[in-house]
Amino acid sequence: MSNEYRHVLVAVDLTKDSHKVLERALPIAERNAAKLSIMHTLEPLGFAYGGDIPMDLTSIQDQLDDHAKHRLAEIADPHNVPAENQHVVVGMPDTEIHRFAEEHGVDLIVVGSHGRHGFALLLGSTSTGVLHGAKCDVLAVRVGKDGETDE
Numbered sequence: 001m002s003n004e005y006r007h008v009l010v011a012v013d014l015t016k017d018s019h020k021v022l023e024r025a026l027p028i029a030e031r032n033a034a035k036l037s038i039m040h041t042l043e044p045l046g047f048a049y050g051g052d053i054p055m056d057l058t059s060i061q062d063q064l065d066d067h068a069k070h071r072l073a074e075i076a077d078p079h080n081v082p083a084e085n086q087h088v089v090v091g092m093p094d095t096e097i098h099r100f101a102e103e104h105g106v107d108l109i110v111v112g113s114h115g116r117h118g119f120a121l122l123l124g125s126t127s128t129g130v131l132h133g134a135k136c137d138v139l140a141v142r143v144g145k146d147g148e149t150d151e
Helices: 017-031 058-079 093-103 119-123 126-133
Strands: 007-011 035-042 086-090 108-113 137-142
Touching: 007 017, 007 093, 017 035, 017 058, 017 108, 017 137, 035 058, 035 093, 058 086, 086 093, 093 108, 093 126, 108 126, 126 137
Parallel strands: 007 035, 007 108, 035 086, 108 137
Antiparallel strands: none
């Protein structure tokens, strides 16, 4: 089969919608006997504050990293995603997702999309950035309100 996927990357934001995104990717990976990786990207604190804080943010960044790893494990472990396939990286989300995909031979990226319109669409989102820069297939899974009744 020419459209067979060998490595599926699920990029999540660690919200409750992350479960839905992962659950959409799992059967695709299973049907293709593909490796499945899950990742979350933390933006560096220096980006959030423009680098104008006169203090060392390393310990705070480390705490955020530890919390993200724990939260990612809570999402991935019930679906038997091995720890070595769970990744927390620091950087700009779309850039880090593209980098990871290229370095690890990912041929399908699965992301959540809120399906925003108007100004929110113009301002962009992670899923839009991933879609426009990816060198592989991208599946955007509709998440959020829009009439859905997730718990």
